Amino acid sequence: MKGLKHALCFVYVGIAMVSAASVELNVTKQDEMIWKARAENAKQHAMAAFDPHPHDVTNQLNSHVHKATEKDHNSTRRGLHGIKRTGPCRATNPIDQCWRCDPNWMKNRMRLADCALGFGRNTTGGKGGKIYVVTDPSDTDMINPKPGTLRHAVIQAEPLWIIFKHGMIIRLNEELIMTSNKTIDGRGAQVHICSGAGLTIQFVQNVIVHNLHIHDIKAANGGMIRSSVDHYGLRSRSDGDGISIFGSSHVWIDHISMFNCQDGLIDVVEASTAVTISNCHFTRHNEALLFGATDSYTEDKIMQITLTFNHFGKGLVQRMPRCRFGFVHVVNNDYTHYLMYAVGGSSNPTILSQGNRYVAPKDPNAKEVTKRDYADESEWKHWIWKSQEDLMENGAFFVESGDPKHVFPTGKDMIVPKPGTLVSKLTRFAGAIACKENKPC
Numbered sequence: 001m002k003g004l005k006h007a008l009c010f011v012y013v014g015i016a017m018v019s020a021a022s023v024e025l026n027v028t029k030q031d032e033m034i035w036k037a038r039a040e041n042a043k044q045h046a047m048a049a050f051d052p053h054p055h056d057v058t059n060q061l062n063s064h065v066h067k068a069t070e071k072d073h074n075s076t077r078r079g080l081h082g083i084k085r086t087g088p089c090r091a092t093n094p095i096d097q098c099w100r101c102d103p104n105w106m107k108n109r110m111r112l113a114d115c116a117l118g119f120g121r122n123t124t125g126g127k128g129g130k131i132y133v134v135t136d137p138s139d140t141d142m143i144n145p146k147p148g149t150l151r152h153a154v155i156q157a158e159p160l161w162i163i164f165k166h167g168m169i170i171r172l173n174e175e176l177i178m179t180s181n182k183t184i185d186g187r188g189a190q191v192h193i194c195s196g197a198g199l200t201i202q203f204v205q206n207v208i209v210h211n212l213h214i215h216d217i218k219a220a221n222g223g224m225i226r227s228s229v230d231h232y233g234l235r236s237r238s239d240g241d242g243i244s245i246f247g248s249s250h251v252w253i254d255h256i257s258m259f260n261c262q263d264g265l266i267d268v269v270e271a272s273t274a275v276t277i278s279n280c281h282f283t284r285h286n287e288a289l290l291f292g293a294t295d296s297y298t299e300d301k302i303m304q305i306t307l308t309f310n311h312f313g314k315g316l317v318q319r320m321p322r323c324r325f326g327f328v329h330v331v332n333n334d335y336t337h338y339l340m341y342a343v344g345g346s347s348n349p350t351i352l353s354q355g356n357r358y359v360a361p362k363d364p365n366a367k368e369v370t371k372r373d374y375a376d377e378s379e380w381k382h383w384i385w386k387s388q389e390d391l392m393e394n395g396a397f398f399v400e401s402g403d404p405k406h407v408f409p410t411g412k413d414m415i416v417p418k419p420g421t422l423v424s425k426l427t428r429f430a431g432a433i434a435c436k437e438n439k440p441c
């Protein structure tokens with residue numbers, strides 16, 4: 001229900017609100033056609049991004065983790081011996097090791113675009129485009145956003161690598177509607193997007209969102225909002241999600257600190273795929289991550305999402321994530337806090353949980369990591385949910401299902417994932433990090 005809302009409601013709301021004015025009605029119709037065309041285009045990209053042999057992707061990630069932890073042991077030792085004058089590189093996982101050790105990260109910002117792993121690994125964002133420097137935190141004009149604002153940056157047609165001149169607090173008046181081929185890169189500035197609307201990544205491809213604080217996101221009323229340089233239209237109320245990924249593919253969310261949004265922290269819905277969510281620090285929220293919004297929307301079978309090196313921390317309750325239909329690889333995340341359950345869903349999603357740490361709450365009735373909705377055991381016993389090398393603490397337990405002999409196909413460089421015992425180290429720098437010029441970050 002929630003999923004379809006963005007796509008369709010603006011039409012009805014539009015008709016009700018603009019009433020008799022035929023010209024405006026015509027605008028609404030054209031608007032409908034534009035979004036339909038975008039949806040169709042996005043679907044074709046998603047089909048192309050869908051990997052019919054996903055296990056090769058998980059193998060790739062596992063082999064990287066293996067190498068990274070080995071390297072890390074050795075580099076830590078080097079650090080203790082004081083060999084590196086700039087201080088030891090603090091990167092503890094393979095995504096971070098791809099860029100954080102470079103003291104010139106600020107000059108080589110686009111290097112980050114080569115660092116994604118998992119299903120979102122081909123995401124390059126605004127790589128190859130210009131750098132756009134956001135200088136103005138305001139967000140006042142939804143139709144003609146001021147140059148220098150984040151909204152002006154994200155609607156541009158060409159690829160852009162969007163950075164921030166200095167730390168700033170951005171209160172979005174309405175949802176920030178992003179276009180394809182963009183990176184929002186908050187490194188070097190403390191950027192908070194908070195106390196207003198959230199990010200909408202709808203019917204687009206190739207978006208990186210990196211190193212931001214996103215919190216206290218609220219529902220917004222909707223209205224006329226620009227979605228590209230050549231289009232604006234009437235949008236219905238936005239739900240108050242931190243980041244809403246809707247019918248989009250090749251999206252990488254990395255090093256985001258998120259808490260306390262009115263709806264979800266991150267939604268991945270409407271047949272989005274090729275998504276990686278990594279190195280994020282999630283806290284203080286009830287329903288955290290929703291992957292698939294409705295049990296009737298079977299097109300979500302296309303969803304392939306990697307959740308890795310995230311820290312699920314204080315004040316979280318449930319949905320880390322809650323999945324439908326798709327394939328979710330949950331690998332090397334640290335679940336230090338959940339009050340009800342961590343990983344769950346309905347409609348036969350496939351979940352491979354590897355090398356995570358799950359710390360159960362005190363409540364004796366909430367020790368189970370998993371939760372199945374709207375299905376009897378006779379049905380869910382066929383869903384493939386597997387736990388491998390997860391570290392269970394404080395009585396946590398994961399209820400597996402699916403053929404006990406089910407073996408995930410192995411690729412050429414399949415290496416057993418790092419065990420849950422290493423996860424606090426792998427996720428030590430989750431969330432937004434303070435990067436300084438001319439120093440490894």
Ligand SMILES: *[C@@H]1O[C@H](CO)[C@@H](O)[C@H](O)[C@H]1NC(C)=O
Pocket residue numbers: 022023026030
């Ligand atoms: C409505 O839109 C169509 C298609 O773009 C256009 O040809 C027509 O002139 C418009 N009508 C009015 C009344 O604006």
Ligand SMILES: *[C@@H]1O[C@H](CO)[C@@H](O)[C@H](O)[C@H]1NC(C)=O
Pocket residue numbers: 067070071073074
């Ligand atoms: C790290 O050190 C160990 C033991 O000295 C060695 O076997 C391993 O190959 C080293 N790994 C890397 C990536 O250099």
Ligand SMILES: *[C@@H]1O[C@H](CO)[C@@H](O)[C@H](O)[C@H]1NC(C)=O
Pocket residue numbers: 049051057118119120121122274
């Ligand atoms: C990534 O790109 C490679 C090379 O173009 C392609 O073979 C692969 O299917 C893509 N995978 C994903 C998950 O996007």
Ligand SMILES: *[C@@H]1O[C@H](CO)[C@@H](O)[C@H](O)[C@H]1NC(C)=O
Pocket residue numbers: 157158159180181206
């Ligand atoms: C994004 O970039 C790719 C690769 O350069 C290009 O093929 C595609 O058309 C771009 N997408 C949009 C919507 O501009």
